[in-house]
Amino acid sequence: MSLIRLEKRAAPSRTLAALTPVMAVIATMIAGGIMFAILGANPLEAIRTIFWDPLFDPQFGPYSRPQLLVKAAPLILIATGLALGFKAGIWNIGAEGQYIMGAVVGAGAGLAFYPSESPLIFPFMVLAGGFGGWAWAMIPAILKTRFGTNEILVSLMLVYVAENILASVSSGLLRNPEGMGFPGSRNLARDYPAASNTEIIANTGMHWGVVAALIAVIFAYVLMTRHKMGFAIRLAGEAPRAARFAGVSPSRLIIFCLGTAGALAGLAGLFEVSGPAGQISIDFNSGYGFTAIIVAFLGRLHPIGILLAGLLMALTYIGGELAQLMLGMPAAAIQLFQGMLLFFLLAMDVFANYRIRIGTPEVAT
Amino acid sequence: MSTPYLALEGLTKAYPGVVANDNVSFQIMPGEVHALLGENGAGKSTLVKMIYGLVKPDRGAMRVNGATYEPANPHAARGSGVAMVFQHFSLFDALDVAENIALGMDNPPRMRALAARIREVSEAYGLPLDPSRRVGDLSAGERQRVEIVRCLLQNPKLLIMDEPTSVLTPQEVQILFETLRKLSSEGTAILYISHKLEEIRTLCDRATVLRLGKVVGAANPREKSARELAEMMVGTVLHTPSRDTTAPGEVLLTVNDLTLPAASQFGTTLKGVSLELRAGEVLGIAGVAGNGQDELLGALSGERLSAANAVTLSGKPIGRLGPNARRRLGLLAAPEERLGHAAAPEMSLTENALLTGDIREKLTRNGFVGWSKARAFAKKIIEGFDVRTPGTETAAGALSGGNLQKFVIGREILQRPTVLVVNQPTWGVDASAAAAIRQALLDLAAEGAGLIVISQDLDELMEISDRFSALNEGRLARAVPAKGLTVDEIGLMMGGAHDMHEAHAEDSPRTAQEVPA
Numbered sequence: 001m002s003l004i005r006l007e008k009r010a011a012p013s014r015t016l017a018a019l020t021p022v023m024a025v026i027a028t029m030i031a032g033g034i035m036f037a038i039l040g041a042n043p044l045e046a047i048r049t050i051f052w053d054p055l056f057d058p059q060f061g062p063y064s065r066p067q068l069l070v071k072a073a074p075l076i077l078i079a080t081g082l083a084l085g086f087k088a089g090i091w092n093i094g095a096e097g098q099y100i101m102g103a104v105v106g107a108g109a110g111l112a113f114y115p116s117e118s119p120l121i122f123p124f125m126v127l128a129g130g131f132g133g134w135a136w137a138m139i140p141a142i143l144k145t146r147f148g149t150n151e152i153l154v155s156l157m158l159v160y161v162a163e164n165i166l167a168s169v170s171s172g173l174l175r176n177p178e179g180m181g182f183p184g185s186r187n188l189a190r191d192y193p194a195a196s197n198t199e200i201i202a203n204t205g206m207h208w209g210v211v212a213a214l215i216a217v218i219f220a221y222v223l224m225t226r227h228k229m230g231f232a233i234r235l236a237g238e239a240p241r242a243a244r245f246a247g248v249s250p251s252r253l254i255i256f257c258l259g260t261a262g263a264l265a266g267l268a269g270l271f272e273v274s275g276p277a278g279q280i281s282i283d284f285n286s287g288y289g290f291t292a293i294i295v296a297f298l299g300r301l302h303p304i305g306i307l308l309a310g311l312l313m314a315l316t317y318i319g320g321e322l323a324q325l326m327l328g329m330p331a332a333a334i335q336l337f338q339g340m341l342l343f344f345l346l347a348m349d350v351f352a353n354y355r356i357r358i359g360t361p362e363v364a365t
Numbered sequence: 366m367s368t369p370y371l372a373l374e375g376l377t378k379a380y381p382g383v384v385a386n387d388n389v390s391f392q393i394m395p396g397e398v399h400a401l402l403g404e405n406g407a408g409k410s411t412l413v414k415m416i417y418g419l420v421k422p423d424r425g426a427m428r429v430n431g432a433t434y435e436p437a438n439p440h441a442a443r444g445s446g447v448a449m450v451f452q453h454f455s456l457f458d459a460l461d462v463a464e465n466i467a468l469g470m471d472n473p474p475r476m477r478a479l480a481a482r483i484r485e486v487s488e489a490y491g492l493p494l495d496p497s498r499r500v501g502d503l504s505a506g507e508r509q510r511v512e513i514v515r516c517l518l519q520n521p522k523l524l525i526m527d528e529p530t531s532v533l534t535p536q537e538v539q540i541l542f543e544t545l546r547k548l549s550s551e552g553t554a555i556l557y558i559s560h561k562l563e564e565i566r567t568l569c570d571r572a573t574v575l576r577l578g579k580v581v582g583a584a585n586p587r588e589k590s591a592r593e594l595a596e597m598m599v600g601t602v603l604h605t606p607s608r609d610t611t612a613p614g615e616v617l618l619t620v621n622d623l624t625l626p627a628a629s630q631f632g633t634t635l636k637g638v639s640l641e642l643r644a645g646e647v648l649g650i651a652g653v654a655g656n657g658q659d660e661l662l663g664a665l666s667g668e669r670l671s672a673a674n675a676v677t678l679s680g681k682p683i684g685r686l687g688p689n690a691r692r693r694l695g696l697l698a699a700p701e702e703r704l705g706h707a708a709a710p711e712m713s714l715t716e717n718a719l720l721t722g723d724i725r726e727k728l729t730r731n732g733f734v735g736w737s738k739a740r741a742f743a744k745k746i747i748e749g750f751d752v753r754t755p756g757t758e759t760a761a762g763a764l765s766g767g768n769l770q771k772f773v774i775g776r777e778i779l780q781r782p783t784v785l786v787v788n789q790p791t792w793g794v795d796a797s798a799a800a801a802i803r804q805a806l807l808d809l810a811a812e813g814a815g816l817i818v819i820s821q822d823l824d825e826l827m828e829i830s831d832r833f834s835a836l837n838e839g840r841l842a843r844a845v846p847a848k849g850l851t852v853d854e855i856g857l858m859m860g861g862a863h864d865m866h867e868a869h870a871e872d873s874p875r876t877a878q879e880v881p882a
């Protein structure tokens with residue numbers, strides 16, 4: 001019989017639930033520091049390079065600071081959508097695929113009118129990008145509501161289908177006719193002003209995707225706290241039978257949550273392809289759709305939490321790149337470091353839900 | 366006077382924030398049937414857990430036959446002759462009776478010998494059991510026999526029974542009582558825990574009453590009325606539900622030959638259910654758990670859809686309407702399972718008020734929730750139905766069962782339903798709260814609503830029903846006037862009594878064809 005036991009709390013501690021992300025970040029720093037030390041780097045220097053230098057280093061800061069918003073925007077946009085589904089117990093793991101399809105459909109819509117100079121081109125691309133992600137997410141949604149398939153598997157498998165479509169169009173349908181046969185579309189950001197997602201304020205990294213992410217956060221916050229749909233989402237996640245009793249239709253909820261998450265992921269893809277990435281290429285996607293899952297949980301599935309978590313995760317991306325550059329860290333070590341964050345977050349959750357008891361249990365069985 | 370078999374001396378057990386047992390002393394004589402009475406939370410289960418070695422007392426002593434008795438675990442308790450039949454059975458459906466019994470024994474004999482012993486003991490005590498039948502095929506009453514026989518095989522000197530009749534039909538209760546009387550005549554003491562006072566009055570020799578962890582009295586239950594016993598338990602004067610009977614009005618709700626396949630593997634299929642409910646009438650539906658109660662409620666609440674004409678409300682076909690559309694028309698429901706079905710345990714009472722109150726109380730506008738309105742509605746329920754809670758923002762799961770039940774029933778009643786369907790309205794609720802809930806239901810009927818009350822508590826149904834029916838394996842018996850029904854007639858309606866005769870009636874062992882495919 002063990003001396004340390006976990007005892008379930010009657011109600012999860014709210015203070016601890018709010019504190020767990022902070023505790024997880026600290027634990028990640030400690031465990032990550034140990035890993036960096038084993039890899040032969042000074043742990044304090046590595047942690048500083050990841051968390052401090054991107055923002056405040058006089059040499060790198062001016063370059064990295066705008067990057068923070070550029071990297072955080074797609075993460076926040078995607079994670080906000082995913083969190084709606086996760087709250088309701090609908091597990092969309094395929095945001096990466098929805099992100100790719102948003103970029104492909106959105107870029108395709110713009111390229112179809114090349115070289116138009118109409119101011120309507122970019123708004124039209126935004127709609128098309130959202131539609132592409134939405135339509136891709138409708139596949140697991142409809143399969144689930146009609147045939148009861150598992151949305152985790154279907155949405156995940158569709159990521160690989162989307163990757164193949166991406167590879168196909170970048171060397172076929174959307175290939176730059178003036179690209180001398182190289183795969184990849186025309187560069188929207190550089191060569192097609194009407195279709196380009198420009199910085200709104202120069203040198204801040206503030207592009208339309210950042211605006212969209214902020215709007216999405218506000219929209220999600222209002223939805224979850226004020227709207228019937230948000231209540232239905234929370235109810236379905238916490239007590240599915242009670243949700244049915246309250247008249248919530250599971251099918252409508254699945255379609256809404258997967259559709260919204262897909263549309264937001266599609267928008268993220270569109271803003272990325274028309275701005276920071278510039279073009280459709282075989283290696284266009286960079287894992288935002290998967291990292292956003294970590295961001296959603298790190299932010300406690302709460303819109304404001306996701307906003308902060310997205311910024312933090314973006315920081316580890318930029319800082320990680322800096323650490324690769326400055327300290328010669330392998331890329332895998334940085335990914336491991338990010339993985340630790342999710343691991344510790346889930347582990348710390350135990351403390352919010354359970355109380356630790358030391359001593360022999362009184363119930364003898 | 367001879368030495369008591371078990372003597373409790375000043376037992377005290379405290380948990381953080383609550384003293385479950387405070388200086389509890391009483392004695393159980395050999396061969397005595399001793400009732401332990403008390404409301405939910407009075408400390409009955411903590412007390413028997415101490416006797417059965419599951420919990421260690423903080424203070425006080427126990428003696429068995431005069432010798433110090435400090436069981437470290439149930440194994441030690443069984444060694445001293447104490448056996449217990451729990452309210453919830455711990456049986457494996459996939460194993461047969463003999464295998465289940467062997468699993469619960471400390472030193473099981475060989476299977477063949479065990480099977481013979483089971484047959485012998487079960488017939489000696491009027492509890493026929495076929496050792497080779499699979500437990501999954503047994504009725505609740507037969508499962509309980511398995512538990513009892515398992516105890517009897519160890520020759521207990523004290524048998525603790527926790528709410529043994531809650532799953533039995535009246536006929537099964539009679540058989541059980543015969544067995545218990547026989548055991549007691551042979552010198553086995555029985556500690557009988559129940560809140561069914563009439564049963565205690567027929568069966569028990571003595572009763573000890575617990576309230577808030579303390580012994581507040583002892584009585585000979587045969588000399589007290591059920592009302593006096595209840596008042597000892599509650600500590601206040603009980604209010605008996607009353608109503609002015611009115612002639613039933615027009616037909617509100619009909620169910621016409623409703624057949625609905627089970628929603629899950631463990632569900633029950635509703636088979637050709639028909640009923641008619643009139644304004645101002647209470648239709649009581651009895652039945653042993655798992656005979657289609659949940660399914661019937663789901664079909665009426667709109668959680669399960671059926672053919673349009675299978676359910677009608679005031680002449681309108683509503684079989685294809687969902688829960689909110691039915692609420693709009695005035696058909697409300699309160700399911701049995703409070704946590705996770707009638708209410709979301711981790712959500713606040715305000716949110717739980719919104720859960721069903723949205724439509725009729727107009728708590729949302731253009732899809733946006735009016736939280737202050739929802740809070741006001743929750744407050745109205747809390748005040749109107751005496752729900753004990755720190756406030757409207759407390760999580761539903763933090764309330765005691767009885768308080769949450771008052772909230773759930775109050776939430777529906779305050780929405781002025783035309784027809785209200787409730788399943789187990791007072792399950793796990795203390796006597797005074799149960800009386801308040803029944804009165805509220807009767808008041809609603811007196812105002813002209815039609816009520817369907819599904820319950821396993823026959824006393825409750827007889828008290829409030831105008832007409833009476835019963836569910837058995839998904840079939841609903843034809844409703845008859847409740848007045849003048851005898852226990853035998855009720856038992857026949859509840860069915861399941863087909864193989865509940867005493868030992869001599871059991872002749873052909875059904876073995877070979879019962880083996881699962």
